[in-house]
Amino acid sequence: MKDKSDDTQETPEAAKHHRGPLFASARSQPVTENEIMRYPWIQDFPQTNDAIYLNAGTLSLIPLPVMEHFIGYWQQWNREGAGNPLHYEAWHERVEQTRASLAAFCGSPQGEEGLHLTSSVSDALNFGLLGFSLSQDATIITSDQEHPALIAPLTALCTSGRSGHIVPYGQGGEDFLDRLEAILKTSRHHPGLVAVSHVSHMTGAVLDAQAVADLCHRYQVRLLLDGAQALGQVPVAPGFAADAYILNGQKWGLAPVGNAGIYINPSLARDDWHPPAYGPSDGFWSEYPASLDGGWTSNRRKLEYGTRAWPTWMAWKDALEYRTQWSNLGFEEHASRLARSLRQAMSTMPNVTLWSPIDAPTATVTFSLAPYTTHQLSQALNQAGIVHRLIGMPIDAVRLTFGPWNHDAARDQVLAALHQLS
Numbered sequence: 001m002k003d004k005s006d007d008t009q010e011t012p013e014a015a016k017h018h019r020g021p022l023f024a025s026a027r028s029q030p031v032t033e034n035e036i037m038r039y040p041w042i043q044d045f046p047q048t049n050d051a052i053y054l055n056a057g058t059l060s061l062i063p064l065p066v067m068e069h070f071i072g073y074w075q076q077w078n079r080e081g082a083g084n085p086l087h088y089e090a091w092h093e094r095v096e097q098t099r100a101s102l103a104a105f106c107g108s109p110q111g112e113e114g115l116h117l118t119s120s121v122s123d124a125l126n127f128g129l130l131g132f133s134l135s136q137d138a139t140i141i142t143s144d145q146e147h148p149a150l151i152a153p154l155t156a157l158c159t160s161g162r163s164g165h166i167v168p169y170g171q172g173g174e175d176f177l178d179r180l181e182a183i184l185k186t187s188r189h190h191p192g193l194v195a196v197s198h199v200s201h202m203t204g205a206v207l208d209a210q211a212v213a214d215l216c217h218r219y220q221v222r223l224l225l226d227g228a229q230a231l232g233q234v235p236v237a238p239g240f241a242a243d244a245y246i247l248n249g250q251k252w253g254l255a256p257v258g259n260a261g262i263y264i265n266p267s268l269a270r271d272d273w274h275p276p277a278y279g280p281s282d283g284f285w286s287e288y289p290a291s292l293d294g295g296w297t298s299n300r301r302k303l304e305y306g307t308r309a310w311p312t313w314m315a316w317k318d319a320l321e322y323r324t325q326w327s328n329l330g331f332e333e334h335a336s337r338l339a340r341s342l343r344q345a346m347s348t349m350p351n352v353t354l355w356s357p358i359d360a361p362t363a364t365v366t367f368s369l370a371p372y373t374t375h376q377l378s379q380a381l382n383q384a385g386i387v388h389r390l391i392g393m394p395i396d397a398v399r400l401t402f403g404p405w406n407h408d409a410a411r412d413q414v415l416a417a418l419h420q421l422s
């Protein structure tokens with residue numbers, strides 16, 4: 001057994017002056033010719049030469065062709081004179097192409113209708129949640145595996161009079177539905193809101209989105225699904241049965257930071273969803289309002305207001321097209337296969353506690369390793385050049401999330417690091 005002391009940790013002072021490679025001892029194994037034949041896209045991710053990047057659940061690596069387009073858009077924007085009125089509207093219109101690609105990729109039942117782009121999931125969650133018309137005594141239900149970005153606005157909604165419930169997410173299966181229904185039954189007279197993750201960022205467990213939506217609607221409760229971890233991991237179309245569904249391009253979606261969105265079910269928007277914030281839509285600019293109480297023509301841009309990073313949103317289209325281009329070679333399946341085989345191997349290791357469902361369709365592996373603390377485990381992984389994330393309450397564990405850029409050696413290097421520790 002290895003020494004488990006913290007002696008090897010770099011002091012903050014030393015880290016400030018650290019100029020060498022991030023991981024002195026560890027480099028990821030070179031991709032083999034055979035792997036390039038089977039997974040040709042791996043060559044588009046040269047970033048993985050320097051580290052074993054297992055953190056798709058936090059941020060995506062950007063494939064080279066998408067990166068080139070992304071940079072090209074910014075250059076073009078500057079060349080045209082970024083604020084040049086001659087081109088301004090054209091940039092708005094180009095963003096419509098992203099919306100169309102997103103609708104097609106998601107299999108949105110109503111096309112682009114209801115799809116709004118935002119700059120982060122936190123923005124999207126706030127838009128979605130604060131737009132619901134909840135009664136003052138509404139019951140608000142969430143799970144015990146939510147991101148702080150959801151918990152924070154829910155806490156704000158649970159002001160005096162409204163009650164909140166936290167349902168154990170578990171493995172995301174039938175048990176979750178039963179637990180949810182038990183609470184919905186008791187809160188029947190106070191129709192409220194269920195807001196939970198479609199895919200848990202803690203474990204990669206997945207809810208049956210359609211079944212949750214059916215249940216909520218049977219009890220006349222609004223449903224917001226946080227799909228931040230879904231797009232790029234699992235099909236998101238079933239999530240569109242919810243009243244509001246969160247989309248994210250910057251994690252599993254291969255798009256640059258600044259790409260997220262929300263789908264507001266058009267049937268809800270017509271009668272029971274009021275945007276919590278407004279911005280100028282096209283109508284405002286063409287006609288100055290005669291009075292302030294007449295309203296003005298609104299379109300989806302009322303949620304995409306202000307000067308935005310149009311080139312960033314445009315690059316999401318390229319990321320979506322990039323994914324689609326490889327789909328027939330098992331692109332979608334590649335990362336989840338690696339994760340599944342790692343989970344299977346870990347499940348036979350006596351000192352590993354696996355928090356992720358072993359047969360989940362997702363590419364997430366959350367685990368702890370006795371007798372190490374999460375911090376010690378994290379340090380060991382850092383030294384092996386394995387980029388990961390720590391998961392805190394209620395699970396104390398390390399999370400590894402595979403992306404299409406990983407190859408078999410990444411999984412094997414994780415296993416080698418764990419065997420060395422055991």
Ligand SMILES: Cc1ncc(COP(=O)(O)O)c(C=O)c1O
Nearest residue numbers: 120121122147149201226228229
């Ligand atoms: C499930 C979930 N919801 C919300 C967020 C917050 O996303 P953002 O940083 O884009 O606001 C995250 C980010 O990790 C997440 O995993």
